[in-house]
Amino acid sequence: MSFRERVPEYSRRIEKVLDRWLPAADKPPPRLHAAMRYAVLGGGKRLRPLLIYAAGETLGVPAERLDGPAAAVEMIHTYSLIHDDLPAMDNDDLRRGRPTCHKAFDVATAILAGDALQVLAFLILAEDPSMTVLPAARVEMIRSVAVASGSTGMAGGQAMDLAAAGKSLGLAELELMHIHKTGALIRASVLLAAQGLPGLAVEKRTALDRYAKCAGLAFQIRDDILDVEGETTALGKQSGADAALNKPTYPSVLGLEESHRRARDLHHAAVDALVPFGEAAEPLAWLSEYIVTRSN
């Protein structure tokens, strides 16, 4: 059975895990908790959790040990979407096929829901009993997620994105922005599966990191392509949003054809990096293929 056939099972799994960690919608303050649940449980590809579970299969780590990290990373990702969609940022009305959090609730509640989801991620990493790792490994995981999310990671990438609106960037600057904005958390996701495995050979850890870097960048190129080629209905968010905000993207810097080629090349490089794992890496190889062929 290929990983692709197990995706629906993992998708159900992560929904349950996310639901369990989110406070009940009637727990005070109810509006905040309702907004957190609305944003997190409103669909989404769950790519980062899937990357964690896929890396876990490749490394032989049981899924229950990865539920916590998967939920934590998805909380961080969702908080970043809520804040990026705010009127002062990208001002998006549509996300995952539904009104954005600040449209469904209000701006203040959306800001707080993002804040509370970010901290929930660290709470999960600090207390999830199923992770069954030594406290030192738990600390290391918290550190990785913090670095990937902070001012020199995801939040920094969003700041670079805002600063780039209306400017023309070179390819190197564009890549730097995306390595921060989406690459850092994707990379951290893959590596989280390997933390708490002190016996893992350095060669394999390096291979995973190389895979994650390539797949992360390929993801963003595909995202930029879909913003041009995709339909709003399939995307679940407004297509053409980058152009409307006059944001530099891979298609605007490289052209569409070259962007497609670059995404493909990165996919091949990601798969090549997996050689040390042999056939056990099929889940990660499949996800890399999915990343560059997805339609939303």
Added chain:
Amino acid sequence: MSFRERVPEYSRRIEKVLDRWLPAADKPPPRLHAAMRYAVLGGGKRLRPLLIYAAGETLGVPAERLDGPAAAVEMIHTYSLIHDDLPAMDNDDLRRGRPTCHKAFDVATAILAGDALQVLAFLILAEDPSMTVLPAARVEMIRSVAVASGSTGMAGGQAMDLAAAGKSLGLAELELMHIHKTGALIRASVLLAAQGLPGLAVEKRTALDRYAKCAGLAFQIRDDILDVEGETTALGKQSGADAALNKPTYPSVLGLEESHRRARDLHHAAVDALVPFGEAAEPLAWLSEYIVTRSN
């Protein structure tokens, strides 16, 4: 020498620690890092760090082991001020005697600066080498700060605060809001000093917690009183802001005189709680007195 005389030394100490943890203002993305530095290094009473150092003196924990927790809590506190001041929240223009972060920069940068400060707090707790505690204690500290900051702590309190604008609350509801909004992080601050001390008697831990609860609530009552009685210049923020937003406060619910009495009573209860520590608790007793007599 009393704790009061050591406050200037601790104030210099925490400024240095905060400065060291904040990314340099020219490190990319520079605007984000400048905003983080502006907000954190813009003065402030540093009450939470002082509570941590004072609790450390009471318990015999060296200050260098508490620099990390003190910085982490102040990062969280500052992020909450940045977000609470936003136009969609309390819409304040003045904070710590200067333009608020979104006035000095812009709303998007202020949102991201808050986000990045929150995650920096967890990074500090995860990696500060001076803390010299076992990884399990580090995890426990991260968990405490996460609980105190999240949707059932500080962020939840801010949501309750927003929901209360224009409503008339009873005393119990008002207290519940403040126990979340300011009480949770103050309580966590005091208890952080005691984490990593497995030998501490339960009686003393309970006493510290009781002190922290009383001092935290007294702090908020004093805050509400100052919003009525204080001058904008001394406060460093707009006085009368609560009334302008039609927010329920202790003076609006209890009247000014009764609010003063309640703050005093809580101060006495806080000091009474310190009995098990004897004279070693002078720093915490002094801070409690300061909390109910301060003019900003």
